[in-house]
Amino acid sequence: MKIKLLFASIVTVLLIAILLTMLADRFDRQKERRDQLAREQALAVAFAESEQVRKNADAETKKQELLEKLDKYEQAGIMTHEKAQESRDFLTGKRTLYVAPDGFITTNPVSVVPAN
Numbered sequence: 001m002k003i004k005l006l007f008a009s010i011v012t013v014l015l016i017a018i019l020l021t022m023l024a025d026r027f028d029r030q031k032e033r034r035d036q037l038a039r040e041q042a043l044a045v046a047f048a049e050s051e052q053v054r055k056n057a058d059a060e061t062k063k064q065e066l067l068e069k070l071d072k073y074e075q076a077g078i079m080t081h082e083k084a085q086e087s088r089d090f091l092t093g094k095r096t097l098y099v100a101p102d103g104f105i106t107t108n109p110v111s112v113v114p115a116n
Contacts, residue, residue: 063091 070087073079079087089095100106 066091 067088070079070084070091074081074084086095090097095107096109098106098109
């Protein structure tokens with residue numbers, strides 16, 4: 001009887017050890033997966049930020065090119081000083097352009113009426 005009880009205790013301890021090992025492995029796999037997802041998310045964010053930096057640099061380059069063209073047009077007499085300055089103000093952000101509800105560009109802010 002004692003041998004059966006001892007054997008049952010040993011089997012129980014072994015089963016508990018196996019279950020604990022399986023649980024530990026599962027938690028390790030879950031942690032590895034969370035870490036992998038965090039790394040992938042960080043890479044995605046870094047890629048998006050680098051793309052935004054590239055787009056900003058491209059836009060800044062184009063803005064500089066347009067400003068240079070405005071200077072050339074003004075010097076050549078194709079554009080008046082006032083119109084060239086107005087265009088510079090829009091390019092540099094001193095003045096803002098708006099899109100009206102009808103789709104035309106305007107210099108006046110237009111309130112948008114919600115659709116019923």
